[in-house]
Amino acid sequence: MVAAGAAAHSDHGREVAKTLLLAAESPDSGYTIKDINKLKKVAIFPGSFDPITNGHIDIIERCNHLFDEIIIAIAFNPEKKGLFTLEERLEMIRNIYGNHKNIIIDSFEGLLVDYARKMGAKIIIRGLRAISDFEYEFQMALMNRRLDDKIETIFMMPHEKYSYVSSRLIKEVFQFGGSIQGLVSPIVEKKLREKFGNKINK
Ligand SMILES: Nc1ncnc2c1ncn2[C@@H]1O[C@H](COP(=O)(O)OP(=O)(O)OP(=O)(O)O)[C@@H](O)[C@H]1O
Ligand SMILES: [Mg+2]
Numbered sequence: 001m002v003a004a005g006a007a008a009h010s011d012h013g014r015e016v017a018k019t020l021l022l023a024a025e026s027p028d029s030g031y032t033i034k035d036i037n038k039l040k041k042v043a044i045f046p047g048s049f050d051p052i053t054n055g056h057i058d059i060i061e062r063c064n065h066l067f068d069e070i071i072i073a074i075a076f077n078p079e080k081k082g083l084f085t086l087e088e089r090l091e092m093i094r095n096i097y098g099n100h101k102n103i104i105i106d107s108f109e110g111l112l113v114d115y116a117r118k119m120g121a122k123i124i125i126r127g128l129r130a131i132s133d134f135e136y137e138f139q140m141a142l143m144n145r146r147l148d149d150k151i152e153t154i155f156m157m158p159h160e161k162y163s164y165v166s167s168r169l170i171k172e173v174f175q176f177g178g179s180i181q182g183l184v185s186p187i188v189e190k191k192l193r194e195k196f197g198n199k200i201n202k
Contacts, residue, residue, distance in 0.1 A: 037120030040068035043154070044116055045125045046075050046108075049089050050082035051188045052096065053170055055162040059127040060103070062156055071119060072097065074107040083171055083195060095187045113148040124153040129163050 021039055024031040043063060049056060049072070063070050072093055076086050084092070086107055097103045108115040116124065124144065126137050141153035157163075165183050174180050174192050181189070 034118065034120035037069065041066075041123070042069045042071065042119065042121040043067040043123035043125050044071045044073050044112070044119065044121045046073045046112055046115075048080075048082060048167065049074050049093060050084050050167050051089060051170070051184065051191065052093050053162070053165050053167055053184050053188070054182070055127065055129070055158050055165040057096065057185070058158040058162050059125065059156045060097070062158075063125055064102070067102075067123065069102045069104065070125070071104045071106055071121060073115065075112070076107045076109050078109075084191070088191065092185075092188055092191055096185055111147065113144050113151055116151050117148065122151050124151060126153055126155050128155045128157055129166070 017039070021036070023029060024036050024039065043066075045056075045060060045063065047056065060070060060072065074086060074089050074093075082089070090105060090107060093105045097105060106119075112124065116122070124141075126141070128134065128137060137153075137155065141155075144151060144153060158165075162183070170180050170184055171192070174189075175196050180192075184192070
């Protein structure tokens, strides 16, 4: 039986691959994260996440079905001051995804392709909200390809209900007392309240 045989064979293949991966992941295996990631489909989702919104989360959830591992990577630029510190941004994301084994939460400085190479990742995920995102994203993707043509950028579309959500807009609306309920996680709303003071958005 060709089909069943083929299925059994590929199941066996998957089991062997899983065993090898587990062996490589053991702390004394001598393999680095880069070696291990080369065996998996690892994608990096870079951004400023200042703060993480439900738009970001929507993209992460969609990617969760597609890749073995997702690295949420905060691009850190010491010269660009955001609302939240790097540590605060990491903490909010850890709060949401801290116990997902296949989601890594990290930050990086410098070129994204250098970071991707260091992590053994070959895929960059970006979200596309509307035409307004397209030009900038297109430029970045082509520049990154020029820097390393073995790393591909993949674009994901969010659910329509998040297609207008950005970190900047969330901060703007919240600080003037508008409701952002349903657009960010409760933990993010709490942190925003702490940042802007308890007076607003009670
Ligand atoms: N609502 C959303 N839907 C789809 N993609 C999104 C959404 N929000 C952010 N992204 C994508 O997530 C990635 C990281 O974006 P980033 O952290 O800069 O968020 P941002 O909302 O664009 O922030 P800012 O308003 O500060 O520019 C980008 O590819 C961006 O297009
Ligand atoms: Mg943006």
